[in-house]
Amino acid sequence: MSELAAQNYNRSKIHPQKFLLWIGLASLVMMFAAFTSAYVVRQAAGNWLEFRIPNMFFYSTAVILASSLSLQASYAAFKKNNTGAYKKLLLLAFVLGLTFLVMQYLGWQDLVSIGVELTGNPSGSFLYIISGVHAVHVLGGVGVLFVALMHAYGLSHKVTEKRKLRFELTLTYWHFVDFLWLYLIVFFVLQAS
Amino acid sequence: MAAVKYTEEEELLILEEGHDPHFHDHHHGDDKYRMSFISHYIFSMDHKMIAKQFLVTGMFWGIMGGLMSLVFRLQLGFPEESLAWLKPVLGKWITISETGVGSLDPEFYYALVTIHGTVIVFFVLTAGLSGTFSNLLIPLQCGARDMASPFLNMLSYWFFFLAGVVMFASLFLSTGPFSGGWTAYPPLSALPQAMSGSGAGMTLWAVSIILFVVSVLLGGVNYITTVLNMRTKGMSMFRLPLTIWAFFITAIIGLLSFPVLFSGVLLLIFDRAIGTSFYLSDIYIGGQALDYVGGSPILYQHLFWFLGHPEVYIIILPAMGIVSEVLSVNSRKPIFGYKAMVYSIAAIAFLSFIVWAHHMFMSGVNPFISNFFVLFTLIIAVPSAVKVFNWISTLYKGNIRFTNAMLFAIGFVSMFISGGLTGIFLGNSAIDIQLHDTYFVVAHFHIVMGVAAFFGMFSGVYHWYPKMFGRFMNPVLGKIHFWVTMIGAYAIFWPMHYTGMAGVPRRYYRFDSFEAFSYFGEINQFITIAAVVVFAAQVLFIINFFYSIWNGKKQTTVNPWGATTLEWTTPIEPGHGNWPGAIPVVHRWAYDYGKDGRDFIPQTEPLGENESESH
Numbered sequence: 001m002s003e004l005a006a007q008n009y010n011r012s013k014i015h016p017q018k019f020l021l022w023i024g025l026a027s028l029v030m031m032f033a034a035f036t037s038a039y040v041v042r043q044a045a046g047n048w049l050e051f052r053i054p055n056m057f058f059y060s061t062a063v064i065l066a067s068s069l070s071l072q073a074s075y076a077a078f079k080k081n082n083t084g085a086y087k088k089l090l091l092l093a094f095v096l097g098l099t100f101l102v103m104q105y106l107g108w109q110d111l112v113s114i115g116v117e118l119t120g121n122p123s124g125s126f127l128y129i130i131s132g133v134h135a136v137h138v139l140g141g142v143g144v145l146f147v148a149l150m151h152a153y154g155l156s157h158k159v160t161e162k163r164k165l166r167f168e169l170t171l172t173y174w175h176f177v178d179f180l181w182l183y184l185i186v187f188f189v190l191q192a193s
Numbered sequence: 194m195a196a197v198k199y200t201e202e203e204e205l206l207i208l209e210e211g212h213d214p215h216f217h218d219h220h221h222g223d224d225k226y227r228m229s230f231i232s233h234y235i236f237s238m239d240h241k242m243i244a245k246q247f248l249v250t251g252m253f254w255g256i257m258g259g260l261m262s263l264v265f266r267l268q269l270g271f272p273e274e275s276l277a278w279l280k281p282v283l284g285k286w287i288t289i290s291e292t293g294v295g296s297l298d299p300e301f302y303y304a305l306v307t308i309h310g311t312v313i314v315f316f317v318l319t320a321g322l323s324g325t326f327s328n329l330l331i332p333l334q335c336g337a338r339d340m341a342s343p344f345l346n347m348l349s350y351w352f353f354f355l356a357g358v359v360m361f362a363s364l365f366l367s368t369g370p371f372s373g374g375w376t377a378y379p380p381l382s383a384l385p386q387a388m389s390g391s392g393a394g395m396t397l398w399a400v401s402i403i404l405f406v407v408s409v410l411l412g413g414v415n416y417i418t419t420v421l422n423m424r425t426k427g428m429s430m431f432r433l434p435l436t437i438w439a440f441f442i443t444a445i446i447g448l449l450s451f452p453v454l455f456s457g458v459l460l461l462i463f464d465r466a467i468g469t470s471f472y473l474s475d476i477y478i479g480g481q482a483l484d485y486v487g488g489s490p491i492l493y494q495h496l497f498w499f500l501g502h503p504e505v506y507i508i509i510l511p512a513m514g515i516v517s518e519v520l521s522v523n524s525r526k527p528i529f530g531y532k533a534m535v536y537s538i539a540a541i542a543f544l545s546f547i548v549w550a551h552h553m554f555m556s557g558v559n560p561f562i563s564n565f566f567v568l569f570t571l572i573i574a575v576p577s578a579v580k581v582f583n584w585i586s587t588l589y590k591g592n593i594r595f596t597n598a599m600l601f602a603i604g605f606v607s608m609f610i611s612g613g614l615t616g617i618f619l620g621n622s623a624i625d626i627q628l629h630d631t632y633f634v635v636a637h638f639h640i641v642m643g644v645a646a647f648f649g650m651f652s653g654v655y656h657w658y659p660k661m662f663g664r665f666m667n668p669v670l671g672k673i674h675f676w677v678t679m680i681g682a683y684a685i686f687w688p689m690h691y692t693g694m695a696g697v698p699r700r701y702y703r704f705d706s707f708e709a710f711s712y713f714g715e716i717n718q719f720i721t722i723a724a725v726v727v728f729a730a731q732v733l734f735i736i737n738f739f740y741s742i743w744n745g746k747k748q749t750t751v752n753p754w755g756a757t758t759l760e761w762t763t764p765i766e767p768g769h770g771n772w773p774g775a776i777p778v779v780h781r782w783a784y785d786y787g788k789d790g791r792d793f794i795p796q797t798e799p800l801g802e803n804e805s806e807s808h
Contacts, residue, residue, distance in 0.1 A: 016341040016422045023414040023448060031452035034499070038456065038492055042471070047487045118469065121487050125469040129460065 021169055025176050028137070032180060035133070036187055039126045043191060049121035053188055054110035057131070060103035061185050064138070067096035068178040071145075075171050079164070083157040090152050093174070094145045097138065104135050127188065134181055141177050144170050236351075238343035239769040243350050244329035245661060248654070250350075250357060251321015252735065254312045257361075259728050261309040268297045270721025272703040286369070299702045303372035304390050306700055310375030311398070312360065314504065315405055318646045320353045323447075323511040326653050327416045327440040329661065333760035334434050336425025336777060338770045341418035345411045352408035356401045363397035371398040374700065376497055379472035379490045383464045386478055396465070399458050406455045409447050416444035425759070427779035431535070432796065434758050434783040435528060438535050439514025442542045443507050449546070450503035457496030464488070494556055498549035505642045506545040509609075510538060512649020513580060516602040518783075519652050520584055522756045523599035524591025525792060527784035530583040537576035544573045554622040555629045563622040570620035577613055581606060592787075596754070597671035598656035604679045605648040611683075612641025615690065630700075633693025636686045644682045651675075651734070658738075659753055663766045664745030670737040674730050681727035688716045757795050758783050781806055 042048075074089030108128060111117075116124035148170050151163070237243055264283070267276065277295030280287045286301035328346065332339055340346045363370040372390030373381030377398065385392045420441040424433075433441075460471040464485075472493045473485035521528040528534060550558055550566040584606050593599065615637040618624050628634060651674075658666050697710050704710035704717065752761035759779070763771050777797045785794040789804070800806055 014422065016418050019418045019422055020341055020345070020414050023417050024410070027410050027414070027448045027452045030449050031456050034453035034456035034496060038460070038471075038496060041495060042489055042492055045489050119467060119484075120470075122469070122471055125463070125471060129463060129469070133459070 015165060017165065017169060018172070021172055025173075028176070028180070032130070032134075032184070035126070035130050036184070039130070039187075039191065042122055042126070047121070049116070049123040050192065051114060051116050051124070053127075053185075053192060054107050054114070056103055056107035056110050057185060057188075060100050060107060061181060063096050063103060064100045064178050064181055067093045067100065068175050070096060071171055071174050075167055078157075078167060079159060081157065081159065086157065087152050090145070090149055094142065094149055097142045097145055097174075101135055101138060101142065104131060104138075107131070130184060134177070134184060137180070138177050141174050144173060236347060238339070238347045240328045240332050240339050240343070240346060241661070241767065241769075241771075243346055244325050246350050247320055247324035247328060247353070248661075250354060251317050251325060252738070254316035254357065255321065255731070256735065258309050258313040258317060259731060261305045263724060263728055264297065265302055265305045265309070266721040266724045268302055268703065270718045272705050300372055300389055301369055302702050303374075303388075303700070304370045304394070307372050307375050307390070308360070308364070308370050311371075311402075313643065314375060314508070315402070316353075316357060316360070318508040318642070318650075319409065319447075319504070320405070322646060322650045322653075323440060323443050323507065324350075324353065324412060325650075326436070326511055326515060326657075327412065327444065329657060330436050330760065331416055331419050331440055332423070333660070333763065333767075333771060334437050334758050334783075335420060335423060336428055336759050336779065337419055337423035338772075338776070340415045341423055342415055346415050349408050349411035349415065352404050352411065356404035356408060359397050359401040359404060363394050363401070366393050366397070368392050368394060370394040376494075376501065377458075377461070378497075379461065379464065379488075379493050380476060383461055383472050383490075383493075384476065384478065384483075385465060399462050399465075402458055403455065406451045406458075409451050413444040413448040413451075416440055417448065420444075425776045425779055428759075428796075431532070432779055432782045434514075435517040435531070435534055435538075436511075436514040438538055439510045439517070442538050443510045446503045446510070446542050446545060447507050450500040450507075453496055454500035457493055457500070460496075461493065491553070491556055491558070494553050495549070498552045499546075501552060502549040503542075503545040505638070506541055508642050508646045509649075510541070512605060512646045512652075513538070515649045515653040515656070516584065516605045517587075518758075519598045519602040519656050520587050520606075521784055521786065522656075522754050523594045523596055523602070524587055525594070525755075525786050526587055526591045527786050527788075528583065529586035529589075530579070531782070531784060533579055534583055537579040540576040541573060544569055544576070548573065551620055551622075551625075554625045560622065567620060567622050571617065573620075574613070574617055577609075581610055581613075596655065597666070597668055597675060598652045600672070600675045600679075601648045601652035601655065604675065605645050605652060607679075608640050608645040608648055608682070612637055612639075612645060616641060627696070628693060630698055631693035632689040632697050632699055635699050636689035636693060639689075640682070640686050644686070648678075651678075654738070656754070657760075658741070658745075659748040659765075660760055662742050662745070663748050664741055665748065665753075666741045666745055667737050670733055674734045674737070677730035677733075678727055681723050681730065684723035685720050685727060688720055692716060752795075755793050757781075757785055757793050759796060762795065762797055 070089050071093035074086050074093060077083075077085035077089060108131075111124065111127065116127070118125060118128045148167065151166070232238070233242065237246070264276075264279065267274070275294040276287055276297055277289050277293065279297075280289065280295055283297075283301070286298045287295045288298060289295045328340070331337075360370075368389045370390055371377065371382070371394040372388060373395070377395070381387045381391055382395050382398075385395070420433075420437060460469070463469045464471050464473055468484065470485040470488035472490050473483070473488040474490075476483045476485055517528055517534060548566055548570045550563065551570045554563050554566075588603070615633065619628055619634060619637055655666055655671060658664070692710075692713050695710075695713070697704065697713060701710075705714055748765050751763070751765055754761070759777060762777050764773060779796045780799045781794065781796055783796055785796075786792070788794055789801075
């Protein structure tokens, strides 16, 4: 080996793009940590409207969890060269993702119907804004899933390093927005009780 | 030359190794990195070009911020003098009375103070300093072809550029730019009708800051990933130069704190745009009660300062890293206490997250909670003192070369001590009752994070100028620049400590109309004159910078300063990809100066037979 050669050195490490994504997710965690701590600080100051979280948000939680599982199964099928399951499960994850967004919207409508408006007491505003910013991130994820669908249905099924990496990046992000919502809904329930 | 086709395997190799092993004799790296004019100078993905873009844009904002400070200093120093001669530039913001005396519009005075703070803190000392040097040095000193994601890196610059464009546009609004202070506290920032700058000016301010946060985050993920993932063979973390440690930890702080500012500003935008009440409660404007109920302006301050305090370390840590490197190279001695330096950077970074409320002692936070923040604030003095001690010990008995970079590095240490000591006063909540919002605070933070960070930046520019442009800056002009700036900066800010202790409040439009403060009229004149002189010296620097790009003395050897680090193993004008052949392998830490009777030993040289790697 020549003095200057630095071959095969980076290969054992985590792929830079995956690492990049993880760090990006860390900054998103901080953003939502800021939102939820603002919620706690503001709640402690009093003058806080108490209300029950509409059931729609619990149903949507189940939907996004199912979507995450479905994508995970699709990834497993992708690696096992099981083309049929790979495509169908991916489509299912995508549809469930869209359904989640629709259900969040219905949840906001339920909030309005029980008299919790966007611009009223901050207690309601926080719920709208935090779930809204989360929904924007889910929307981004749905876009990524759409690209994955295009690949699944447009390209022949080949397990290359590049496509595996792409799938893993998609998977990581989608699980992230899923667990983020889980954290948020648990947070809302605990704070409201 | 025709483009070479690569197989997938070769592509992967180039992605991972960043080079094509078959092109050893190719002068500018390989074909993959060849670029057209637009992709070379404008939408460049080369970290070195992006660094220059950050630097030049930062310099533009430095001049803007400096000019603004001159205008409001003229107002403070000479409140009776006519400013009519500024009418051609400032237009309607200068009102000319019947007797022909031109005076500065008070609202515009506030706007100048606000935008001066905003652009210097964010655009110059964050983007211009850490953006420039992280981009330039992380790949070069770690031994990487480029950043982990050159594309995100390019986006990072262009988001910064856009943020600048939006902020610049706000200067030309008929209602003026935002004028409620750089911290943008509600209600001035949350109610569009609060003052004239709170309307469109504040909207643009908020948009600009959001764009800027995106830029910082895109840059930050790249810096962290590159440092952790793309170091060359042999470059363990404890062989990294302190510059890289500083940039790395700075990026981590930015990544954890800027999203919080993002959240805070987002809630502010909702308050402004759709009428939520996060920060507003029971407000009357012009006798009219507004609808807002139940908001808390203190909440904004918490969110803002959760970024705001780490932000001052985002500004100062890169300067500290640069100074550590420059002091060691120009003392021809290893940096004293390398690991202590690393741990103290980490300690400062950690502590920076649990001291934010010391900006809010007088905002109505619980005084018992203040005690907690006083304690941690004072503890920051410990790692800071470790660093100062190590810098001075590095200089001690060194074979010092007074290059311009070295002068500014020593100047940095001086400024950091002077400004840091006043921080101990301000960190005490009891003393803060007297000193808060006075010129004492202005003097403290200008010296410790304004002037000191600028000195770090100048030091870096003089030191790595040959790496950026293959030429040297003029040393004589540089020396004038240094001495005028060094003496002038103390002349500006030293007297402010006294006026501050006497209770002179910051952000006032004029002092001569107050019985208690008119006494300081001459001090204010002196400060203003010093500010003009210091600004003139910066003009000299700018001239020197641009003149030397084309006409400076040419760099003839690859390693002009006799430094050990990897950036000096590249060709004088490295192409995209940095090293024409393979990436060098590292065998030792970055500070082998004066070891075994040798002046310096590059990091690429293997350890000798009986040599131990000790540090």
